[in-house]
Amino acid sequence: MASARNLRELGLAQAARLIAAGDITSEALVTACLERVAAREPQVQAWSFIDPELALRQARECDASPNRGLLHGVPIAVKDVLDTYDMPTEMGSPIYAGARPMLDAACVALARTAGAVIMGKTVTCEFAGMAPGATTNPHDPTRTPGGSSSGSGAAVADFMAPLAFGTQTGGSVLRPAAFCGVIGYKPTFGMFNRAGMKFAAESIDTIGLIARELEDMALVTAALTGSAFVAPSLPARPLRVGLCRTYLWPKAEPSARAALERAAAAARSAGADVREFELPAQFSRLTQTREIFNNVERARSLAFEWAHHREKISPALSRSVELGLATPDAEYRDAMRFAEACRIEADAIFCDFDMLLCPSANGEAPVGLHYAGDPSFQGLWTLLHVPTLSLPAGKGESAMPVGVQLIAPRYADKALLDAAYWLITQAGVTATMA
Amino acid sequence: MASARNLRELGLAQAARLIAAGDITSEALVTACLERVAAREPQVQAWSFIDPELALRQARECDASPNRGLLHGVPIAVKDVLDTYDMPTEMGSPIYAGARPMLDAACVALARTAGAVIMGKTVTCEFAGMAPGATTNPHDPTRTPGGSSSGSGAAVADFMAPLAFGTQTGGSVLRPAAFCGVIGYKPTFGMFNRAGMKFAAESIDTIGLIARELEDMALVTAALTGSAFVAPSLPARPLRVGLCRTYLWPKAEPSARAALERAAAAARSAGADVREFELPAQFSRLTQTREIFNNVERARSLAFEWAHHREKISPALSRSVELGLATPDAEYRDAMRFAEACRIEADAIFCDFDMLLCPSANGEAPVGLHYAGDPSFQGLWTLLHVPTLSLPAGKGESAMPVGVQLIAPRYADKALLDAAYWLITQAGVTATMA
Numbered sequence: 112m113a114s115a116r117n118l119r120e121l122g123l124a125q126a127a128r129l130i131a132a133g134d135i136t137s138e139a140l141v142t143a144c145l146e147r148v149a150a151r152e153p154q155v156q157a158w159s160f161i162d163p164e165l166a167l168r169q170a171r172e173c174d175a176s177p178n179r180g181l182l183h184g185v186p187i188a189v190k191d192v193l194d195t196y197d198m199p200t201e202m203g204s205p206i207y208a209g210a211r212p213m214l215d216a217a218c219v220a221l222a223r224t225a226g227a228v229i230m231g232k233t234v235t236c237e238f239a240g241m242a243p244g245a246t247t248n249p250h251d252p253t254r255t256p257g258g259s260s261s262g263s264g265a266a267v268a269d270f271m272a273p274l275a276f277g278t279q280t281g282g283s284v285l286r287p288a289a290f291c292g293v294i295g296y297k298p299t300f301g302m303f304n305r306a307g308m309k310f311a312a313e314s315i316d317t318i319g320l321i322a323r324e325l326e327d328m329a330l331v332t333a334a335l336t337g338s339a340f341v342a343p344s345l346p347a348r349p350l351r352v353g354l355c356r357t358y359l360w361p362k363a364e365p366s367a368r369a370a371l372e373r374a375a376a377a378a379r380s381a382g383a384d385v386r387e388f389e390l391p392a393q394f395s396r397l398t399q400t401r402e403i404f405n406n407v408e409r410a411r412s413l414a415f416e417w418a419h420h421r422e423k424i425s426p427a428l429s430r431s432v433e434l435g436l437a438t439p440d441a442e443y444r445d446a447m448r449f450a451e452a453c454r455i456e457a458d459a460i461f462c463d464f465d466m467l468l469c470p471s472a473n474g475e476a477p478v479g480l481h482y483a484g485d486p487s488f489q490g491l492w493t494l495l496h497v498p499t500l501s502l503p504a505g506k507g508e509s510a511m512p513v514g515v516q517l518i519a520p521r522y523a524d525k526a527l528l529d530a531a532y533w534l535i536t537q538a539g540v541t542a543t544m545a
Numbered sequence: 546m547a548s549a550r551n552l553r554e555l556g557l558a559q560a561a562r563l564i565a566a567g568d569i570t571s572e573a574l575v576t577a578c579l580e581r582v583a584a585r586e587p588q589v590q591a592w593s594f595i596d597p598e599l600a601l602r603q604a605r606e607c608d609a610s611p612n613r614g615l616l617h618g619v620p621i622a623v624k625d626v627l628d629t630y631d632m633p634t635e636m637g638s639p640i641y642a643g644a645r646p647m648l649d650a651a652c653v654a655l656a657r658t659a660g661a662v663i664m665g666k667t668v669t670c671e672f673a674g675m676a677p678g679a680t681t682n683p684h685d686p687t688r689t690p691g692g693s694s695s696g697s698g699a700a701v702a703d704f705m706a707p708l709a710f711g712t713q714t715g716g717s718v719l720r721p722a723a724f725c726g727v728i729g730y731k732p733t734f735g736m737f738n739r740a741g742m743k744f745a746a747e748s749i750d751t752i753g754l755i756a757r758e759l760e761d762m763a764l765v766t767a768a769l770t771g772s773a774f775v776a777p778s779l780p781a782r783p784l785r786v787g788l789c790r791t792y793l794w795p796k797a798e799p800s801a802r803a804a805l806e807r808a809a810a811a812a813r814s815a816g817a818d819v820r821e822f823e824l825p826a827q828f829s830r831l832t833q834t835r836e837i838f839n840n841v842e843r844a845r846s847l848a849f850e851w852a853h854h855r856e857k858i859s860p861a862l863s864r865s866v867e868l869g870l871a872t873p874d875a876e877y878r879d880a881m882r883f884a885e886a887c888r889i890e891a892d893a894i895f896c897d898f899d900m901l902l903c904p905s906a907n908g909e910a911p912v913g914l915h916y917a918g919d920p921s922f923q924g925l926w927t928l929l930h931v932p933t934l935s936l937p938a939g940k941g942e943s944a945m946p947v948g949v950q951l952i953a954p955r956y957a958d959k960a961l962l963d964a965a966y967w968l969i970t971q972a973g974v975t976a977t978m979a
Contacts (some may be wrong), residue, residue: 132829172843175631178888196849213641217845220848286575304845306747306846337872410771411738412651414651414655415630521885
């Protein structure tokens with residue numbers, strides 16, 4: 112019989128295989144996760160809503176029914192900007208305290224259709240923005256877990272759930288994954304349907320995944336896109352890796368720089384063709400351009416809340432809305448055109464490279480809970496709509512996790528996962544590398 | 546004192562000017578529109594929800610308050626796939642009978658912030674798809690008004706409201722506008738924020754406007770994008786017009802062909818440089834490609850309804866969902882890539898032309914209420930994300946309205962409205978042209 116610890120440390124795909132084989136039950140798995148929540152939630156505060164009975168009821172229903180699909184019986188945590196018909200969706204905002212949507216977000220409904228247990232809702236920064244909730248970093252409670260998918264990162268890293276949905280408008284999936292020492296995956300823009308997601312900036316909002324095991328990304332992708340599960344596999348040819356420090360390099364702290372060099376050296380040693388790659392000069396405008404999208408589109412998508420509940424919106428978000436309202440529409444259209452042009456140019460980069468290797472974030476998770484970290488290193492890629500993945504790549508100066516970021520061209524999500532698989536299994540890019 | 550008829554026939558911008566000047570009240574204007582509704586709704590059936598007292602209360606509040614903005618006191622009708630906090634949002638589906646969203650869609654909230662009176666909700670085909678409601682064409686009750694923004698087209702054409710919001714995934718704004726003899730405008734993809742819109746296919750869903758007066762499109766654009774109102778004006782140079790029959794020309798009925806030739810001849814006579822333009826050969830795949838988007842994304846965005854309320858989904862929509870579920874994800878990704886490539890190629894067309902002139906629809910509104918018409922002539926442009934406008938251009942063989950469609954490059958919405966302004970005022974392209 113598997114121990115609770117063994118159960119809660121299972122990856123999602125591995126757990127699904129064991130349930131399908133009858134080796135473990137969904138109830139035992141969910142119970143093990145709930146025990147971890149009970150033990151650690153007072154410190155980690157990853158959940159905005161969790162009802163053990165509701166989670167267990169779903170698990171028992173799975174155990175009593177024939178296999179429903181790829182995710183039969185496995186628990187998934189859901190960032191609280193994604194609607195759930197049976198749990199509140201509060202979006203990190205007092206405006207939505209206790210709010211109950213009529214239906215599930217598409218990704219939640221598709222996961223349930225594939226058999227998943229929706230375990231609970233994870234803490235989000237206010238409207239997936241910059242104002243954090245109470246979640247702490249599982250590796251050090253004095254530090255931020257990152258955001259805005261704060262609870263998703265912390266819950267997965269702390270073995271409360273094997274996988275969580277997040278959303279990324281700047282760096283809201285990859286940064287908490289990097290800060291918490293797990294894997295974050297932002298698919299190509301548009302690949303996971305966004306119905307039932309509260310928009311931050313709809314031109315760039317992307318639903319992503321946080322998990323401890325790479326294959327789990329492929330499994331959930333299969334469930335959400337109606338595809339067969341194809342596990343990540345080794346690329347047929349040696350990888351051509353662009354070592355891309357980006358124009359943000361001056362922001363990279365020693366921990367981030369060391370992690371990038373470590374991963375690049377490991378890739379080179381394992382046979383990859385690693386060459387320095389410098390982004391086109393005009394890409395340095397991407398950070399500022401993303402801010403325009405973020406402010407203008409937030410101001411528009413929050414028009415109702417701004418009109419009716421302005422006093423309940425945080426100063427940080429109010430500032431973003433005000434900036435958005437003050438931005439001339441012509442500037443926004445120019446930003447749209449510029450982003451389009453850069454996306455096309457980004458496609459061309461991948462004639463020479465299979466993937467780019469970049470810092471995941473500025474460095475380790477900062478001390479303090481009032482700032483979820485700088486989204487710059489993640490945000491430029493979000494604007495480009497390319498798929499990105501953050502892999503743990505050892506520890507930093509304070510023994511906190513540090514990640515490296517992999518980038519592939521739009522729609523080449525499978526190639527991205529395969530490249531990551533190679534980096535983990537062949538080059539040894541892992542949380543414990545030194 | 547203006548007569549009820551004069552009032553209800555006012556355009557939105559003209560009405561806003563008269564209210565701002567104190568020449569008419571919002572209450573008088575809304576009353577005139579409501580009287581028209583009372584007289585004609587039994588035949589036209591444009592509204593899924595209208596509460597005269599609620600509309601009048603908003604109007605009186607406007608009359609009692611200082612001018613709130615560009616739309617102060619003017620009534621707007623809202624397609625029933627856009628959320629309203631004070632009215633049901635039923636989406637043409639029994640699943641949502643009586644449903645009350647918690648908040649307004651962004652476009653509704655922004656319109657209210659600018660002072661608009663939200664007059665009521667207009668009938669939509671089921672989830673903005675192909676299964677029509679009861680609305681009839683105001684010009685002939687035996688004919689469809691088009692869809693899926695059926696009630697929006699009919700209400701505006703029948704003088705029940707000066708302007709209505711619609712949404713277009715295939716041809717759902719421009720086709721009802723053409724069939725009902727009014728102007729339909731689909732902005733560049735993404736220009737009107739979609740928060741609070743029920744997604745059909747999120748990669749192409751676009752919020753648009755139906756009105757009788759061209760300047761009203763510019764006024765609402767200004768309100769929704771936080772810009773100053775700039776009325777359409779004459780282009781500085783003679784227009785270079787691409788007469789574009791498209792690969793769909795065999796579908797064009799004599800009425801549509803005659804309208805296109807009429808408009809082209811009028812433009813030429815008025816001094817435009819009108820040349821034939823043939824779309825790149827591979828664009829002929831756009832219709833089929835749009836179907837892939839439509840089916841796959843609908844299947845995903847309706848995952849909750851499909852799981853919980855399948856028996857309440859029409860056979861037509863069920864077929865679309867089933868096709869979507871059966872489409873391999875690789876085919877969908879290829880469709881994404883192809884659409885991206887065609888969008889870039891479409892940008893290049895407009896090095897040689899200021900606008901393209903095309904059929905708006907196959908011809909006049911078909912007889913019968915069970916089929917809202919073929920979306921092909923509108924849908925290829927929706928997929929390309931370009932701004933499009935349908936202008937009335939005389940009558941067809943059955944004395945029903947027929948439109949012509951204008952196309953401009955992405956983000957050049959102002960140039961599109963200016964070109965339309967030239968066509969109307971200088972070339973005489975109007976509902977009564979012969």
